[in-house]
Amino acid sequence: MASPSLSKSNFSLHSFSSSPSLSQFPHFTSITVVQPKFFPSQLTFKRCQNAPSFPIIRAQNSPDFVPDAKFYKVEAILRPWRIQQVSSALLKMGIRGVTVSDVRGFGAQGGLTERQAGSEFSEDTFVAKVKMEIVVSKDQVEGVIAKIIEEARTGEIGDGKIFLTPISDVIRVRTGERGEKAERMMGGHADMSSALSTS
Known part of the structure; x- marks a missing residue:
């Protein structure tokens, strides 16, 4: 392949004057811009015939975890009458560090109707829910989320939402x-009871 040839560039500069003024800076009397001269063959672009003309977007099966976060807080807003069922299922998984609190709000459900035990009843603008907060290690996140969905889902509007938040550190006060x-979820009454029963 032939190398590109360059047009000649030339310029002349005035010498610096001895007096400290703006005349010390060089003045260009003539200048020629250097431009590469390419052969037509060098401007040929090739493209694969099967290359798509638009970006390909693929769905993700798992959330984008924060690389440095070892722990995550799973925050679930659920129906009050499903909490006992969810907490029992989490206990069987070995998850015992759970915090629950009564909350009120509305989403797609709109705060209009609530279903319980096959019957509907009206609520005010905000629907009563329970917020369940669980801090788990990164490798437990998907299992906890799957278990909550399995136990809390009814298929009706108002089943709730699950939020995932990275946690930078965990400190045990005691x-x-x-x-x-x-x-680690150890050292509670369940561990003490099991230790006494096996001793």
Whole structure:
């Protein structure tokens, strides 16, 4: 392939004057812009015939986890009468660190009707829900979310929402432990009872 040839460039500069003024800066009397001269064959662009003309977007099967986060808070807004069923299922998984609180709000349900045990009844503008908060390690997130959906889902509008938040650290108040040592769900009454029964 032939190399591109360049047109000649030339310029002349005035010498610096001895007096400290703007005349010390060089003045261009003539200048020629250097432009590459390519052969026509060098401007040929080739493209694959099967290349798509639009970007391909693929759905993701799992959320984009924060790389540095070892823990996540799973926050679920659920129907009040499903909480006991969900918490029992999580307990069987070994998840015992659960915080629940009564909340009120509305979403797609609109705060108009609530269904319970096959009957409908009207609510005010805000519907009573229960917020369940669980902090788990990164490798437990998908299992916890799947279990909540399995136990809380009715198929009706108003089943709730699940939010996922990265947690930078966990500290146990009693011992001052941090990180994985503080996050482990051990040392409660269930462990004490099992230890006594096996001894």
